[in-house]
Amino acid sequence: MTINVKQTLQTLRASDFKHWVTTFWLVKRKLSQQQAKYSVLKVDTDAKLEKKLKQAVTDKVLDTDYQLDDYDFLTADQDKGLLTIASSDTDVMLIQAEIEKGTANAKVEQYEELLDSWAMVIKLEYQDKTIYAYRKINKFNNAARLSHISFIQFKDKELKDLDEKEIFTIDTQVDFFTYEGTTFIANKKEFESTLNFRAGMEKNRDVVLQEFVDLKILSDASLLKEHIGANLNYLRKVSSIQKSGYYKDAKFLEELIKVNDLKKWGLTVENGAIVINEDSIDLVLTLLNNGRLESPINHEIFDASVKKKVT
Known part of the structure; x- marks a missing residue:
């Protein structure tokens, strides 16, 4: 603001x-x-x-x-x-x-x-x-x-x-x-x-999923699109991903894949692209929105759908 x-x-x-x-x-x-x-x-x-x-x-x-x-x-x-x-x-x-x-x-x-x-x-x-x-x-x-x-x-x-x-x-x-x-x-x-924001979020969904494929972030986005569908909760998540724009940062994606391997989060990556399966859909949406966070106090890890950057 x-x-x-x-x-x-x-x-x-x-x-x-x-x-x-x-x-x-x-x-x-x-x-x-x-x-x-x-x-x-x-x-x-x-x-x-x-x-x-x-x-x-x-x-x-x-x-x-x-x-x-x-x-x-x-x-x-x-x-x-x-x-x-x-x-x-x-x-x-x-x-x-x-x-x-x-x-x-x-x-x-x-x-x-x-x-x-x-x-x-x-x-x-x-x-x-x-x-x-x-x-x-x-x-x-x-x-x-x-x-x-x-x-x-x-x-x-x-x-x-x-x-x-x-x-x-x-x-x-x-x-x-x-x-x-x-x-x-x-x-x-x-x-x-x-x-009528739902219609706008559905447009966001289609744009973002196509960008995932074009940028070779995902090998295929069809399963993800089917999973998101018209579900308002998932539409919010994918619209938030678009707004934050982390997925457009090559360095962010490089670090995501590296930390995934280190922490054993379970993403499957082939030729630098994330492979979507039924078990990884929610995790992919969380990570692409930079929503997996670690407490600096006791180092517990949380998936946070709602977060506010500290400046």
Whole structure:
């Protein structure tokens, strides 16, 4: 993370949000061959809801208990962590480009248009400054599911059925928000789900495995690809391998093979290339991400999927 990102957030937190204008948007998503296409609808809100939506965003922005850290595919529990990633590396740029079309977008006129939304966006803007805050829409906005749900109120010491069909439910938590080219992530799981990160990780898988073969790191990657498949845990590992880039360092690979022989880790190497078999798949993914670590205190060795470099 750059110092500029920290300074940007500090400057934003010093803002007086009183005059920032709030608008509310719904995001629709369609998938075609794992490619996401987004469209948006503007939704008018009354003053009370508008105030609540703005408060949800400013509460998240102003919460100084959140500690900034870089987004990684493999991260520990976030517990008051705010992960950062360049917005250009995500689909938020596609969504925000749609919102920036302004009045060219349709406005919700009928209740049915609210349903089957993918996410909601609260946009705050003042002069040349803009915050986009995102929340994945909960499951109670689908017509089929709503037909099986009863909305009930406890009143006068008894439960009463609310005979109201045009109910749209949201919660005003913020999963992530973007400002000046950076996305700040409070809920990693929902961030990845909202922006179709699995498809991106599957692309990473295919690129990295081909590079393994091209660089003659592996003799064949077909078994590894079959093993990884669409498993989210393995997709995270291979995406982390791509991001760290250790496999592109010839010296690193030379040392890996040397230490494997010395420590008897069990990798089979033929003509300088690692041979994949069923028993070595997890080990290969760990080692290529430099995840086998030794304690300098008692020299115990650990496989660490989550690690943070000490500088």
